[in-house]
Amino acid sequence: MASIRDLLRGGRSESGDVVQHTVGNALVLHHRDEISGEAQSLALSVVADTDNDVVVLDLGDGMPIGSWESMAAVLPRRRRGIRLVACGQQHHTAAMAGQWLSERLSRTVIAPDGDLVRGSAGALFVHSKPGSGWVRFRPGKPPAWDAKRYPTPVWDTAATDSRACSSTGEIEPLPGGVWIHDVRLPEVVTEHRGRLVADVPCQSETMTVLLGCPGTAALSLDDVVRFWRGLDPESQLRARFVQYGDIRIPEGESFGQALADLLGTNVVCYPGVPIGAPGKFEIRTVRADGVLGWPPFAQELGYSPRAHPHSRARRPRLLSHRAPLKWTEEISPRVYWYAPDAVVEVIEAGLWVRPADEPGNAERVRSTPLDPEGGTMIFDDTVQGRSARMRELAEDLAARVDASVGQTSTLFPASVLVPGQKPDGRAQANLAGPAQPRPEVERGEPTVVVPRRAPVGVASVIGIPPPVSMSVAIQPAAEVPDPVRPAIAAAPAPPPAAAPPPAAATPSVVPVPATRSAFLGIAIPVPVDPRPEPPAAAAGPDPVPPAAVAVAPAAAQVAVAAPAAPPVAPPVAPPVAGADPVPPPAPVEIPTESSIDDPGGTESPRRAGPVPAVDATTDPTTPPAAPVAPGPARPAPGTDPSGVRVQPVASPDASALPGSRVPAEERAWLRRSLSQDFDAMASSVSRIMSEHPGMNAGGGSTADDVLVDSVAIRLFLTRRGAGIDAGLRSGANGPHVPLARCAVSGLSRLPSFRGSTVVRTTPSPGEWHLYQGRRLVTDWSFVTMLTAPCAGQDGDTDVLIWSMTARRTALLEPEGDERVDDRVVFLPGTHFKILELAEPDGDRRGIIALREIGANEIDDDGRIDQNRLSLDELAVASLHRSLDRWAGTAGRHRIGAASVGRFGVLPGLVRPPVGKKG
Incomplete structure (x- = not known):
């Protein structure tokens, strides 16, 4: 029992x-x-x-x-x-x-x-x-x-549970890493999941992050950012990104560069999917149909964020690679001995056979992006007497390499990548005249193949902006040499496009990749913008106003003519350090919109003479007179009978542009003038600074300087900030100037916001009129926006701005009815490009879409760079996506009752005084 x-x-x-x-x-x-x-x-x-x-x-x-x-x-x-x-x-x-x-x-x-x-x-x-x-x-x-x-990798806890990253995206842990993908086609996702689970190795030190899924909708990089923000710094360093499916990125931009710019840090990418065992794996590219392709020699590519949002990207760094052949000697990083007179260099696109002495076009060859469809073998032909020898060696190497990997390489001479071998490597052509001749290519070269998907990063090959449209790429096909013509002849001929007038120093066309050879840098000219530029004499609204010369950074210094200003009374000299400039009265009264035309009520270190009269009859299309030196405030061209006008450009004494150091006497004056108000605000601000060490002193500023600047921000964010805005918009001088300068200095320390911003307003007919036909507006005051709509905000028009540098103010927002949730502020002197205008019609709301642009997008003549059209398209698409997203969510009240009047003035314009507000 x-x-x-x-x-x-x-x-x-x-x-x-x-x-x-x-x-x-x-x-x-x-x-x-x-x-x-x-x-x-x-x-x-x-x-x-x-x-x-x-x-x-x-x-x-x-x-x-x-x-x-x-x-x-x-x-x-x-x-x-x-x-x-x-x-x-x-x-x-x-x-x-x-x-x-x-x-x-x-x-x-x-x-x-x-x-x-x-x-x-x-x-x-x-x-x-x-x-x-x-x-x-x-x-x-x-x-x-x-x-x-x-076995448990060191990054194991960084990817444990599945979670949503958007309404259509999911972050899913895998044995070998993480997969961020769309979820709307579960049967497609299931098929690819099986492959990734079985093939992607779990590496102890590095975490593979796969983005997108072939056969599903393109993944938004916003989903990647949400995942990235949840990683600890060590796990971020271990991440290796892979573009596995389609991703929404700017046209012509490389996936890795777009990611580095968006995350604001260095990132490392695999050029394909790793497969095999952790200690012995290979990278396989992802073809357009989702099938894994050839094993590139480049294994890891490092991307750095641009120094400025609109500057040219650096070439990706080749961090690791595999040798082209076994038992070959590496004589320098990524360079292997192959023959007495030749070496083989591993580049992103494949292999480059060249002499031991580095040719002059080396950087352009190294910038050739990788083609997922097949390997690229490049031979040097810069010296005519050695071209045949380099080609012979390249063919021999290709036969040996292809046999080992079971793939086929395509052979290209280096001159095809750098047309004409010009020292600057710039591909130039003009549709108004004959096409530029192509370099002679030896007969018998392999016919170029047409990829099923043009990879990203094409424009970086020859230092040009992204392509405009594939459909207009084939117009001058008759000028292309024989080896390239067969790949082009199959494309349908596009309708003729109007050629823009020739420019003095800027090429009017850009190359567009239509075939694999074009992907490698063979230029085909097409118009950049079919809309002709207006003549220089008629470009009144667009040039940057001249005061930027005196106070803006060097990159933004442009001299533009402007009408002569009326006589102005001599300004009062600013205070001398250590002296008491003016006996201040009781707590300073910040001017309001109704009092801004006569700001003489309060003494300040920057008070000047009377405000110049504004000529409301100035024709915005009138060409400017001869250039004049920056001086007192001048009215900008373009006014309206209703009183709405373009903001005048303030003199240096009346401006608050960022970048200039705030004089110590201005901070001292502000502290004395605010008196008890300063002490009350400083108490709460000091507590906030202690909780957020990142706000503390830096860049040569003392802790006391930071405190004064932060109090200035808090003051600006209250209802009294409306007077500061009005003063800067008018170009007048007065006590608002030192206040604004301190606030600018403080805002520059706050976190920035990149993305869609919005307010709702009802523009007057005069404001619509002043915006029509303009492409650039500059606001010399602060521009206040929201990162999401405010429920109940009045207005028949949505004003949308794509932000790059607006500052988040949540840390220093006032309490009570002056508080604004999700407020962001653009600093004075910000330029905005008008992308879309549509007045309201019946039940359809109006829309004004703008994009913040940098000074480097404006040339020496004050015109907007035409090579940034892809950024415009990206911004418009993002703004409309934001509108769609907001329309599907319940809004909430974000603006306190006392701050309602802070919103609604269009950037770059001045509304007439409407009476004093409390």
Whole structure:
């Protein structure tokens, strides 16, 4: 008869009911009769555990409950722990068995709590529900979560549970890393998931982050940012990004560069998907159809963010690579000896056969982007006498390399990548005249192949802006040499486009990639913009106003003619350091919109003479007179009978442009003038500064300077800030100037915002009139916007601005009815490009879409750079996506009652005074 102890253990088992066999790195417990194929496969592939005995429970169709005691009997009592896995119909009982065996054997047992997923090279991944993973059971102690993966990488905790990153995107952990993808086609996602689980290795030191899924909608980089922000700094350094599917990035931009710019930090990308074992894997490119392609020689590419949002990107750094052939000698980084007179250099696109002496076009060749469809073999032909020799060596190398990887390389001379071998490498052509001649190419070269998808980064090959349209790329096909013509002739001829008038120093066309050879840099001229530029004499509204010369950074200094200003009274000299400039009255009264035309009520260190009269009859199309030196405030051209006018450009004494150091006497004057108000605000601001050390002194400023600047921000954000705005818009001088300068200095320390901003307003007919036909507006005051709409805000028009540098003000927002949630502020002197105008019509709301632009997008003549059209398209698309997203969500009130009047004035314009507001 069975004892009570036997019954509690599930019944007495017969001796020898369970037997053990060592298979591979595991001990398999199974029925005496047989061992299943699943158990054998699992045991043979599992990685040995240095700290635990790997035990596989072969449960088959199910073991009687009495078999548990037999299992315990065949396992020895030892100090080492047990890593327990189960296969068969009852594999989900591994966690329960782990707890029982831990108590029964007095050994630590690690068992999976969830579905066990087998990854590449024996990796075991536990994933089925939130919190699933390997659980550690210890005798007499509660279970504890141990890891997600085995073997456990150092980044394991960075990717444990699936979570949504948008309404259509998901961050999904994989055995080998993380996959961020669209979820709207589950059957497509399931197919690719199986491949990634089985092929992508789990590397101990680096985390593979796959983006997108072939066959699904393009992934937004916003989803990547949300994932990135959740990583600790160490995990961020270990991330290796892979473009696995389509991603929404600017046209002509490389995926890695777009990512680095958006994240604002260096990133490392794989040029394809890693497959194989952690210690021995290869990279395979991802073709347009989602099938893995050839193994590139470049293994890791490093991208750095642009120094300025609109500056030219650096060439990606080749961080690691594989040798072109075994047993070849690496004579310098990425350069291998191949013949007495030639070396082979590994570049992003493939291999480059060249002389040992580096040719002059080296950087252009190295900038050739990788083609996912196939490898590229480039031979140097800069010296005519050596071209045949370099080609011969390249053909020999291609035959050896192709045989080893089972792929085909396409041969290209370096001159095809750099047309004409000009020192500056700039491809120039003009549709108004004959096409530029192509370099002579030897007969018999391989016919170029047409890729199914033009890869990103094409324009970087020859230093040109992104392509305009593939459909207009084939117009001058008759000028292309024979080896290229067959690939072009198949394209349909486009309708003729009007050629823009020739410019003096700027090429009027850009090359567009239409074939694989074009992808490698063969230029085909097309118009940049079919709309002709207005004559220089009629470009009144667009040039940057002249005061920027005196106070803006060097990049923004442009001299533009302006009408002469009326006489102005001599300004009062600014205070001298250490002297008391003016005996200040009681707490300063910040001017309001109604008092701004006569700002003489309060003495300040920057008070000048009377404000110049504004000529409301100035014709905005009238060409400016001869250039004049910056002086007192001048009215900008363009006014309206209703009183709405373009902002005048303030004199240096009345401006608050960022970049200039705030004089110490201005901060001292502000502290004295605010008196008790300053002390009250300084108390709360000091507490905020102590909680956010990043606001503290830096860049030569003392802690006291930062405190004064932060108090100035707090004051500006209250209702009294409306007077500061009005003063700057008018170009007048007065007490608002030192206040604004301190606020600008403080705002520059706050975090920036990049993305869509919005306010709702009802522009007057005069404001619509002044915006029509303009392409550039500059606001010499602060521009206040929201990062999401405010419920109940009046207005029949949505004003949208794509922000690059607007500052978030949440840290210093006032309390009560002056508080504004989600407020951002553009600093004075910000330029905005008008992208879209549509007045309201019936039930359709109006829209005014602008993009913040940098000074480097404006040339010496004050005109906007035509090579940034892709940025305009990206901004418009992003702004409209934001509108669609906001339309589907319930809005909330963001603007306090006392701050409602701070919003609605269009950038660059001045509304007439409307009376004093409290």
